[in-house]
Amino acid sequence: MNPTFTLRVLSKSDVQQAVSMARAIEIVKGAFAQLSAGKAVVPIRTQLPVDRHQGVTLFMPAYLSESDDLGVKIVSVFPRNLERDMPTIFALVVVVEADTGRPIAAMDGTYLTALRTGAASGAATDLLARPDAHVAAIFGAGAQGRTQLEAVCQVRDIRRAWVFDVNAEAAARYAEEMRGRGGRVPADIRVARSPAEAVREADVICTATTSTSPVFADGDLRPGVHINAIGAFTPQMQEIPADTVRRARVVVGSREACWAEAGDLIIPRDQGLISEEHIYAELGEIAAGVKVGRASADEVTLFKSVGNAVQDVSVAREVLVQAERLGLGVEVAL
Numbered sequence: 001m002n003p004t005f006t007l008r009v010l011s012k013s014d015v016q017q018a019v020s021m022a023r024a025i026e027i028v029k030g031a032f033a034q035l036s037a038g039k040a041v042v043p044i045r046t047q048l049p050v051d052r053h054q055g056v057t058l059f060m061p062a063y064l065s066e067s068d069d070l071g072v073k074i075v076s077v078f079p080r081n082l083e084r085d086m087p088t089i090f091a092l093v094v095v096v097e098a099d100t101g102r103p104i105a106a107m108d109g110t111y112l113t114a115l116r117t118g119a120a121s122g123a124a125t126d127l128l129a130r131p132d133a134h135v136a137a138i139f140g141a142g143a144q145g146r147t148q149l150e151a152v153c154q155v156r157d158i159r160r161a162w163v164f165d166v167n168a169e170a171a172a173r174y175a176e177e178m179r180g181r182g183g184r185v186p187a188d189i190r191v192a193r194s195p196a197e198a199v200r201e202a203d204v205i206c207t208a209t210t211s212t213s214p215v216f217a218d219g220d221l222r223p224g225v226h227i228n229a230i231g232a233f234t235p236q237m238q239e240i241p242a243d244t245v246r247r248a249r250v251v252v253g254s255r256e257a258c259w260a261e262a263g264d265l266i267i268p269r270d271q272g273l274i275s276e277e278h279i280y281a282e283l284g285e286i287a288a289g290v291k292v293g294r295a296s297a298d299e300v301t302l303f304k305s306v307g308n309a310v311q312d313v314s315v316a317r318e319v320l321v322q323a324e325r326l327g328l329g330v331e332v333a334l
C-alpha cells in the first residue's frame with residue numbers, strides 16, 4: 001500500500017490553460033443531460049450565513065453517476081471585503097476520486113465559475129437560438145458577462161455585440177477588452193446608452209447582472225430572440241420582465257433549483273402570471289434529445305439558470321484530466 005497520497009493544486013491560470021470554452025460547453029451539455037436523466041445527486045446548495053461578518057458561504061456538492069464525477073465547490077460572497085480592497089467573491093473546487101472517496105485536486109473556482117456559467121449559456125444558445133443569430137447583447141459588464149459573450153460566439157456566428165451596464169465605465173472597459181479578445185469574439189463591440197438600444201437588433205441576449213429588477217422592457221425585444229438569464233439567483237432578484245417570461249418558451253438548468261431560488265420565475269408565479277407547468281424543459285432534456293428546442297423562428301426562448309454543482313464538478317474533473325496530461329499545477333503530499 002502506498003502511504004503517500006497527493007493533491008494537485010491548480011491556479012486560475014492553470015484552469016484557463018486546461019479547458020477551452022468549446023470543450024466546457026460539451027462537458028456542461030453532458031452534465032445537464034445526466035442531471036435531467038436522474039443520473040446525478042445534487043442537493044440544493046447549503047447557504048451558510050456568516051452574520052457576524054455580513055457574508056455568506058455556499059457549499060455545492062454533486063455526484064454524476066454516469067461520468068463518475070464527484071466533488072464540491074465552496075463559494076463565499078463577503079461584500080464588506082470591498083472596504084479592505086479585496087474581492088467580494090472567493091471560490092474553490094475540490095475534486096474527489098469517486099471510486100475511493102479520496103480528494104485528488106483543489107483548484108481556483110473563480111474563473112471555473114465564469115467558465116462553466118458561460119458554458120451553460122453556450123449550450124443553451126446552441127440548442128435554442130436561431131441558427132442565423134448574428135447580434136448579441138450583454139447586460140452586466142462583469143466577470144460573467146465576459147464569458148457569456150465568449151460562449152455565445154462559440155456556437156453562433158456573432159458579428160456584433162452590444163453591452164449595457166448601469167456603470168458606464170465598466171461597460172467601456174468591457175468593450176475595450178472584448179474588442180481585442182480574438183478567437184470567435186468579433187471586434188465590433190458597442191456600448192449601448194440604454195437597455196432599449198442594447199436589445200434593438202439582438203438575436204441573443206445574456207443577462208449577467210446583480211440587478212433586483214428587470215433590466216430591459218419586454219416591448220423592446222425582437223421576435224425570435226433567445227435570452228440566457230444567469231444573474232438573479234435568489235427568490236427576490238429579477239432580471240427578466242414577467243411579460244417576457246410569460247410569452248417565452250422557458251428552459252431551465254434544474255426545475256427544482258429554479259423553483260427554490262430563481263426570482264425570474266418565482267415572482268411571476270407568485271403574481272399568478274405563470275404556473276409551474278410553464279417551464280417547458282430542462283436543458284438536459286433537450287441536450288439528450290428527449291425534447292426538441294425552438295419550435296418556430298419567431299418565438300422567444302429563455303434559458304434560466306441559477307447555477308448547478310454538476311457544472312462545477314464536471315468541468316473541474318476535465319480540468320484535472322487535462323492538467324495531468326499537460327503537467328499543470330503543483331502536487332502536494334498529504
Ligand SMILES: NC(=O)c1ccc[n+]([C@@H]2O[C@H](COP(=O)([O-])OP(=O)(O)OC[C@H]3O[C@@H](n4cnc5c(N)ncnc54)[C@H](O)[C@@H]3O)[C@@H](O)[C@H]2O)c1
Nearest residue numbers: 140142143144165166167208209210211230231305306307
Ligand atoms: N447562474 C449562475 O450560474 C451564476 C454564476 C455566477 C454568478 N452568477 C450571478 O451573476 C451575476 C453577475 O456576476 P458577476 O460575477 O459578473 O458580477 P459583477 O459584480 O462582476 O458584475 C455585475 C455587473 O452588473 C452590473 N449591473 C447591475 N445592475 C445592472 C442593470 N440593471 N443593468 C445592467 N448592468 C447592471 C453591475 O454594474 C456590474 O458591472 C451575480 O448576480 C452573480 O451572483 C450566477
